[in-house]
Amino acid sequence: MNPSEKGVVTPVRPEPIKAVPVRHPGRWAGAIIILVLAAMLVHALIFNPAFQWDVVRQTMQDDTIIHGIGVTLELTVLSMLMGVVGGVILAVMRLSPNPLLSGTAWFYIWIFRGTPVLVQLVFWNFLGAIWENLSIGIPFGPEFWSESTNKLIPTFTAALLGLGLNEAAYMAEIVRGGIQSVDEGQTEAAHALGMSRTATLRRIVLPQAMRVIVPPTGNETISMLKTTSLVQVISLSELFTAGHDIYSRTYQTIPVLVAISIYYLLMTSILTVGQYYIERYYARGANRTLPPTPFQRLRSLFAGRPAPKTGHDVVPGLEGGGHV
């Protein structure tokens, strides 16, 4: 009966099974309900006059709003930069065997994590009310240089100090967690090779800690993008404050808030994509193959074949990244 038993040379493929697949009526019902709800929501959004979509569009093109986006981005980038650099320094201090360093770092984190960032922002802004001048000189002795605090710390700098120094405290704990997640054998191997503490940290421990550090840092960046809106209390005209100024003048609160929310959503979306690529970069060596980028996935979808399984020799996007 079986063709192969009779020694037939050309192999005969078995008839593919034609079975009735399992039906999922629940899914169809669920999909219809969700579609109806979505349609209702869209309808409500578009046709409710309270949203005033023409005002939304108009607001999105407003010059002060566009300028506000610039300030928001600037604040986010600079304060995160302060946060990351400060966080790494604090984390290393915290883990240092030197009690003076670890104690100082502990105290810093205690203060800056333990008080509201809103209070810190106001504090930096009104530093001039506490100390009118800042000066450099011999402690309790003569001064060589002195400057008015308000001139030295304008509003933008105050905002940056408030956000950045606060962020450093949070980043310190994230970086510390990352450093401690690296196997102790790695430090030992590096020390056994004669590498110094600094070189071990820079070349061996931190690159591996990055895998643990990057996801929460992405989270922090997205959070920071929105936290910058708090600088409204010191009247720095970033995106939220710009919007606030408009609706307190025109009383078109909802459309203005919708307009700036669209911008916030747009910026966080871009950051999310960036985070994906950074995580992918630091995954090298940890996974045998890297997951395809969304772009590669999209391309393979249209090419009609599975996304490329990256072999060990070629890691797309990393060809320049230190291969032989």
Place this chain on the structure above:
Amino acid sequence: MTDLTKTPRDAASAEPMVKAEGVHKSYGLVEVLKGIDLEVRQSEVFCLVGPSGSGKSTFLRCINHLEKINGGRLWVDGELVGYRQKGDRLHELKDREVALKRRDIGMVFQRFNLFPHMTAVENVMEAPVQVKRENKAAARERSMALLERVGLADKAGNYPSQLSGGQQQRVAIARALAMKPKLMLFDEPTSALDPELVGEVLDVMRGLAEEGMTMIVVTHEMGFAREVGDALVFMDGGVVVESGNPREVLTNPQHARTRAFLSKVL
């Protein structure tokens, strides 16, 4: 196994490579090493065997100062480990000075401890470039030669996660050799390997021994100790129970504890 399998070594340079006198080590109240005395001569393959918890790995880690000793004296190549003697007082060495001495001592770990974010060749060239400030291209070339020597030239671009255990351990040996050490420490180098992968690592170590490298090997591979070893020490409970020529100790142990241990592992 007979003595014929061993190549004779030029035995006696006057200075021993490693010398231990009454080495003590304790963690809190737990005394792990209770006075170790031994000498490892130049070009010798020195095997440390014993049950787990006997302190053999701890002693090995004292030699490159990964562990600080609490008592006794330990010399490598005539110099005190971890201390400098001024008059009759000992001064602790700075981190930088300790690192400087570790350059000359290669170490191979039970769990390989390759750097997972670097390819095989990057692992090997890391220390020469970072520690000795060697030219990158030259270091890479030398590292490729070392990988060739452990039979892994074709895996140079692979990350550790893409290598088998045996291959990882051979890369780890190449990495240690890249610093041109005068002494190699092996901490149970084959204990984490699948049985069929043990041979390839032991072959590399045998090759090193034949070239005259001084090696201290903590191992459970009695076949290797008998065949390649020049000296063997059996440790138990933080003390040296028995020592001598591996072929004699392993075939004709003098102490009951040695016999009990060997009857379980042989």
